[in-house]
Each structure stands twice: as C-alpha cells, then as structure tokens.
Amino acid sequence: MVLLETFMRYPLGFFSFGRNIGIKDNTLDFSVIYSENVCQAAAVFTRNNYPGAPIIVGRDHIQDGLLQAIVINSKNSNVATGEQGVRNSYQICEEVAKSLSIKTTDVLPSSTGVIGVPLPMEKILSACKDAKQYLKPGNLEEVAEAIMTTDTRKKIAYREITKDRETGVIFGMAKGAGMIEPNMATMLSYILSDYLPESGDLKGLLRKAVDRSYNCITIDSDTSTSDTVVLMCSGILGTLPDEVFYRHLESIAIELSKKIARDGEGATKLLELTVKGARDDSQATKIGKSILNSPLIKTAIYGGDPNWGRFVMAVGKVFDEPIPYDKLFIYLGGIPVKAADTITKQKIAEYLKKEEEIVITVELGSGNTEKTFWSCDLTEGYIKENAYYTT
Amino acid sequence: MVLLETFMRYPLGFFSFGRNIGIKDNTLDFSVIYSENVCQAAAVFTRNNYPGAPIIVGRDHIQDGLLQAIVINSKNSNVATGEQGVRNSYQICEEVAKSLSIKTTDVLPSSTGVIGVPLPMEKILSACKDAKQYLKPGNLEEVAEAIMTTDTRKKIAYREITKDRETGVIFGMAKGAGMIEPNMATMLSYILSDYLPESGDLKGLLRKAVDRSYNCITIDSDTSTSDTVVLMCSGILGTLPDEVFYRHLESIAIELSKKIARDGEGATKLLELTVKGARDDSQATKIGKSILNSPLIKTAIYGGDPNWGRFVMAVGKVFDEPIPYDKLFIYLGGIPVKAADTITKQKIAEYLKKEEEIVITVELGSGNTEKTFWSCDLTEGYIKENAYYTT
Structure with a gap:
C-alpha cells in the first residue's frame, strides 16, 4: 500500500x-x-x-x-x-x-x-x-x-x-x-x-x-x-x-x-454476468437483473452448488420477456450448464468453489445487444451485517 | 397431533x-x-x-x-x-x-x-x-x-x-x-x-x-x-x-x-403487511412487494433492529409510484415509526424481538384500496438451506 x-x-x-x-x-x-x-x-x-x-x-x-x-x-x-x-x-x-x-x-x-x-x-x-x-x-x-x-x-x-x-x-x-x-x-x-x-x-x-x-x-x-x-x-x-x-x-x-x-456486504465472490443476443438494452437489463437479484442463484454460487436450474427459473420469471427454451444457453466459467451430466456438474462445482470471480454468460438468441452486469454472492455475512446495523 | x-x-x-x-x-x-x-x-x-x-x-x-x-x-x-x-x-x-x-x-x-x-x-x-x-x-x-x-x-x-x-x-x-x-x-x-x-x-x-x-x-x-x-x-x-x-x-x-x-426457509418470524390508502390494487402490490422483498427490511426485523429508514427507502424505490413523504405513515406493531425518538426505537426493538408475528401497516394517502401481504424474515438459515441444496 x-x-x-x-x-x-x-x-x-x-x-x-x-x-x-x-x-x-x-x-x-x-x-x-x-x-x-x-x-x-x-x-x-x-x-x-x-x-x-x-x-x-x-x-x-x-x-x-x-x-x-x-x-x-x-x-x-x-x-x-x-x-x-x-x-x-x-x-x-x-x-x-x-x-x-x-x-x-x-x-x-x-x-x-x-x-x-x-x-x-x-x-x-x-x-x-x-x-x-x-x-x-x-x-x-x-x-x-x-x-x-x-x-x-x-x-x-x-x-x-x-x-x-x-x-x-x-x-x-x-x-x-x-x-x-x-x-x-x-x-x-x-x-x-x-x-x-x-x-x-x-x-x-x-x-x-x-x-x-x-x-x-x-x-x-x-x-x-x-x-x-x-x-x-x-x-x-x-x-x-x-x-x-x-x-x-x-x-x-x-x-x-x-x-x-x-466488496458487497458479506460477499466472498464477484459475479460477472454477460447477457448476449438480447433484443435490446431493456431486455438485457430485465433478465440480467433478474438473475443477479435471485437469492437462490447467489446462495448456490456461495455454496458452490451446480444448481443450474435456478438460472432457468430466474430467466423464466421475467414474465414479459419469454425466451424459447431451446434458444437459451447458460455458461458458468465457459461450461455449458443446461442438462449437465454428473461429471459436468462436478466441474461446475469445482469452478464455483475455486474461483473468486465467477463469469456467467447467458445467450438469449433474440438479437445483437450485449451487456455486462456485476454482483456478488449472498452469504451469512450479509445477514449478520444487516440484522444489527443500527443496534 | x-x-x-x-x-x-x-x-x-x-x-x-x-x-x-x-x-x-x-x-x-x-x-x-x-x-x-x-x-x-x-x-x-x-x-x-x-x-x-x-x-x-x-x-x-x-x-x-x-x-x-x-x-x-x-x-x-x-x-x-x-x-x-x-x-x-x-x-x-x-x-x-x-x-x-x-x-x-x-x-x-x-x-x-x-x-x-x-x-x-x-x-x-x-x-x-x-x-x-x-x-x-x-x-x-x-x-x-x-x-x-x-x-x-x-x-x-x-x-x-x-x-x-x-x-x-x-x-x-x-x-x-x-x-x-x-x-x-x-x-x-x-x-x-x-x-x-x-x-x-x-x-x-x-x-x-x-x-x-x-x-x-x-x-x-x-x-x-x-x-x-x-x-x-x-x-x-x-x-x-x-x-x-x-x-x-x-x-x-x-x-x-x-x-x-x-415456514419460509430459515424464517423465525411471520411478517404481515397491510398497505392502506392505496390508489388501486396495482399501487398497493408494487409497494407491498417492494417492502417485503427488501433484504434490508427482512434482516432488520430478524435482528430486532428498529431501522425504520429502510421502510422509507423501500417505498421510495418504487420509482413510478411517488408518495409525498408527509402523506406516508409507517407502523410497526401499531407504533408510528417515522422520526422515532430513542424511547420509541427501544419499544420497536422490543416488539420486533419479542413477537413471532410482526404486523406492519403502511398508509399511502393516495386512495381507498387496502391489501394485505405476507412474508418472513431473512436469516442465516435461508443461506444455509440454499447454498448447499443439491450437493
């Protein structure tokens, strides 16, 4: 320093x-x-x-x-x-x-x-x-x-x-x-x-x-x-x-x-999500924020749990932006996660546990807009920090 | 049983x-x-x-x-x-x-x-x-x-x-x-x-x-x-x-x-929020959900922290539904919280710590619609439950 x-x-x-x-x-x-x-x-x-x-x-x-x-x-x-x-x-x-x-x-x-x-x-x-x-x-x-x-x-x-x-x-x-x-x-x-x-x-x-x-x-x-x-x-x-x-x-x-x-409260990892193939900025943002605000995704990454279904859920809960399931691709550290077999899941788990910067890519197949978003994982530290902030 | x-x-x-x-x-x-x-x-x-x-x-x-x-x-x-x-x-x-x-x-x-x-x-x-x-x-x-x-x-x-x-x-x-x-x-x-x-x-x-x-x-x-x-x-x-x-x-x-x-994952308390004086169902729902989805509110209630400013923040972040600040009233267990003094804050903290059912009332002064919503607090238990769900 x-x-x-x-x-x-x-x-x-x-x-x-x-x-x-x-x-x-x-x-x-x-x-x-x-x-x-x-x-x-x-x-x-x-x-x-x-x-x-x-x-x-x-x-x-x-x-x-x-x-x-x-x-x-x-x-x-x-x-x-x-x-x-x-x-x-x-x-x-x-x-x-x-x-x-x-x-x-x-x-x-x-x-x-x-x-x-x-x-x-x-x-x-x-x-x-x-x-x-x-x-x-x-x-x-x-x-x-x-x-x-x-x-x-x-x-x-x-x-x-x-x-x-x-x-x-x-x-x-x-x-x-x-x-x-x-x-x-x-x-x-x-x-x-x-x-x-x-x-x-x-x-x-x-x-x-x-x-x-x-x-x-x-x-x-x-x-x-x-x-x-x-x-x-x-x-x-x-x-x-x-x-x-x-x-x-x-x-x-x-x-x-x-x-x-x-440096998010309690964070152990930086998440970098790039949404590719979006129709426009608005679609990229809605889906990007839905993923990075999902507590189930943020806790899974914290725990190194290759629970890729939660990404599907988070894209799917943007009700007004339906993406055909066969057009949707999701990658964690470059590894495609949809329908991952046992060995792939182990690789994903290792990647999540080992890295401090988790790179997520989601392809929507809807257009040519690309946008990157950042967040952190959700841990017990966040709870502790905020449960007793003023007291 | x-x-x-x-x-x-x-x-x-x-x-x-x-x-x-x-x-x-x-x-x-x-x-x-x-x-x-x-x-x-x-x-x-x-x-x-x-x-x-x-x-x-x-x-x-x-x-x-x-x-x-x-x-x-x-x-x-x-x-x-x-x-x-x-x-x-x-x-x-x-x-x-x-x-x-x-x-x-x-x-x-x-x-x-x-x-x-x-x-x-x-x-x-x-x-x-x-x-x-x-x-x-x-x-x-x-x-x-x-x-x-x-x-x-x-x-x-x-x-x-x-x-x-x-x-x-x-x-x-x-x-x-x-x-x-x-x-x-x-x-x-x-x-x-x-x-x-x-x-x-x-x-x-x-x-x-x-x-x-x-x-x-x-x-x-x-x-x-x-x-x-x-x-x-x-x-x-x-x-x-x-x-x-x-x-x-x-x-x-x-x-x-x-x-x-x-029975929400990790929950220790039931939150019951009634939004009163809303213009319509849509306004009540947007503001109600904003409050009950705020992790900062849910952790504060878990910790018994009388951090009422977080309710103001959560109402205020519904950008397309501005409520004049002097029309907004917030009650926890019937206690008005805006500009609470030290003694009132102690009372709120006691209420939050003691009760298992937390009653929140928010008055918007915008109309006659009333709607009730339910949620739970956010605790380390939620993190533990979801960080290792599949593994």
Missing part, C-alpha cells in the same frame, strides 16, 4: 483531507475535496423518491454545471430528516465555502450512513470551519477511506493520460457495500480530472458511463436514497477528444463498480 | 395416500389423491416462462374442467427436462389412471424438488401401478406430509360447513418454503370439497381467492417453475351459494398462504 500511495498520481489542482470528527466511532468520517480552479462538473443522483437532504441541495448547486468543492460525511445519511435536514445541508456548504473563500453554490454535499437520524451539527459545522487548514495536495486516498461505511476496503480507480508531453489524470473513488441497486445513479462516487472533454458535455458523458457501470451492479436490489456520482474537471491541462475522455471515464466507472460489487 | 387427526373431517368420497418410494431419501415422496366421483375442478399455474413438465400436462388435462385424481412426487420437479420430461408426466398419469380405472385426462400430475434432473421413472411407474392398493379413505394429512420439500411442517387448513343438517368440508393443503413469489399461482396447493359452488364457476372463484392469498406472499422474490393450485369439488353434498363457498375458500387460501410464509 505504501508503494501504491507513493506513486499514485493525482489530477493537478486538487486538495483534500479525511479525518475523524466522532460522528459514530473513531474511524475517518469527514472529508473535503477542493479544487483551486472552479471546475466544470456534472452529477447523477438516486432515483429513489425520497432522496436525502444532500441530494436536494446537490441538485440545486450543480444546476450551473460548476463546482469547486465536495464535503462528505459518513456514518449518517441525513435522509428522512425533514426540512431541518435540508437546512443543515445548506449550512454545511455555507461554512465550507466560507473557510475556503469560494461560492456556497460551488459546494456539493454528500452524506452516507444511517437513515432518519439528525446530523450532529455542532461537530460537523466546527469541522467545516476548519476545512482549509486540513487540506493537503492530492491526498485523495484519504477521502476514499473517509467515505466508507460497511465497505471493507477503499475503492479507487485512475488512468494517466499523456498529451503534448504532459500527463494528466482521471481519478475516481467510490464507496458502497449494501442497499445497492443503483438506478440512473449510484452510491457515492467522485471522479476528478485535470482534463476536460472537448465538447464540454460532462453531463452526457457521465450519464452514458453511469449506465454502463454503476447502473449494471446490484448487491441486494435495494436502491439507496443517497446515490451520487460527481464528475469534476478542472481543465488545467486542457481538453481531450470526447472519445478518449469517455473511454477512460467508462473504464474507471466500470472498475469502481466491480470493486463495489466485489 | 393424534387428537387433531382423530377429529379431522375429510370431504366425502376422497381417498389418498403418501408413501416413500426412495426418490431421494427415506421420507414420504409419492402421493395420490383420488375421488370416487369425477370432480368439477379448476387450477391456476405458475407464470414462469419455463413451466415444469407437470404444468404442461396439467394445463392439458384441466381443460375440460374435470378431474378425478392428482398424482404428486416430491424431491424432483421434472422441470427443464425437455420433451422426455413431458412424456414422463403423461405416462405417470396413464399408469395411475389404469390402476384406478379412470380416464387419463382426469389425472393431474405435480412434481416438486430439484430442477433439471430426469425423474427416476422406474420407481415412479411401479408406484403408479400400485396406486389403488395404497388408497385409504380421507387420510389427506399423509399427502400434506408427502408433498413437503424444505418445509418444516405440514400445511393444512379446512372449514366444516353445515347445510340441511349435513356437514361438508372444504379441505386445503399446501407446500412451499423457498423459490416463493407466486404470480397468478403458487407452489403446490390442493383444495378439495364435497360441496360445489352454485354457479359452477370454480375457475373464477379460485382465481379470485389466489389473488388475495398465494399471490400476496413472497419469501425470496423467486418465482418457481412448478407453482400449482388445484380446486376439486365432488359435489356429493350438493351446492353452496357462491358467496358462502368463496368466503371459506378465501379463508383457507389465506390461512395456507400465511403458513407458507411463516
């Missing part, structure tokens, strides 16, 4: 910190990301009908497409906290803006943690006032740690891109381990760059990348009230062609999404 | 047995229900797009609205077994019909258990040939036991109805503990009577009862490929007014559905 941190390259002009202010325990729970320049920015938020207070404020502040700072606390989501919760989020932005001498509307707030409990405002406002003095250049892996809740590890993905002999970075981080089936958005993820896409269409590029990454993962089919992805580009190093920028952006978003799925 | 069996009243004219024929282990795995008279009958089957072979044959045989026998095996579902599977189910009906000297098309077959494994036809055909000699009058609780797979207990519900000094019975049984979110149908359930509804509309009455009972339960959101409910009426005791017949039929179907939910 020391080596990694030594050589980690940050986008120019960004400063940050993560620290403990005692919201719940003694782990890092408060962080700020700050850019010297006002950044062009875009964000995608949860589609849950009860968005958290920070989402309401974030939607307001992102409207003009500009941001200069992000302020984040973990251990408390500031969701279902009424009008006072929204006022609290505005006040947090104000105090951070004052400390950093920037505009309040250029601060985006995020909170993650328990729902329905008022924020400990005294502690948080005091930390906001001190924001400036804690900032260090780069330092983003500290933020990646401070935004964790039930995550077991930091989730970082970045790409270095050299242009005109200068090397810039697109740097992403994320958190999320439960209440994860993002829809048009995701948990918390921040992607920062010293480049700008030529077209300036950050929103379009971000939305497209989100649809191919965060929106393709599910841990437990539950959609959080706090999902947020933010893209901030300082443009200090100028622009990149949209296709180059997008290729790296999507690649980072997929890497972070896989890290989230792999 | 001896007392119960002594006084259990069966509908007239029905004979049955359950026995072990060694399909998997030494528990009861094969049973036949037979009526002296040809019965008027109706059935509702799974909506899964890959129905088991017995469903295909059952749909064929129920077409004329007449049945005289049901033949059931557990431990193997005869699903995803191709054309041979369908031929096997037809042959099973033929052999049973021969033994009982009845029409093959008056026999409905059912199978439940592992998917994708050919039936052990030698054992089963031999048992079909011997069917007649094993039959005993009534004896239906033996069938209720023989149809069990991961169920921990028999599920029986019956009502005695006296008319013109004679007492008849509507007698129901069911099995089901996993892969349970029936849709337009359910696991295996057989309801028998010596009465007939006046109108003779068995199909309409059964469908209505199923929509208010089996279709309102979910254990794990997975829809089986074998779901079947059959109603058989010998009419030996004449007819009952439709409303009387229906009232008892629905009451039995609900009682069996609750027993299925309570």
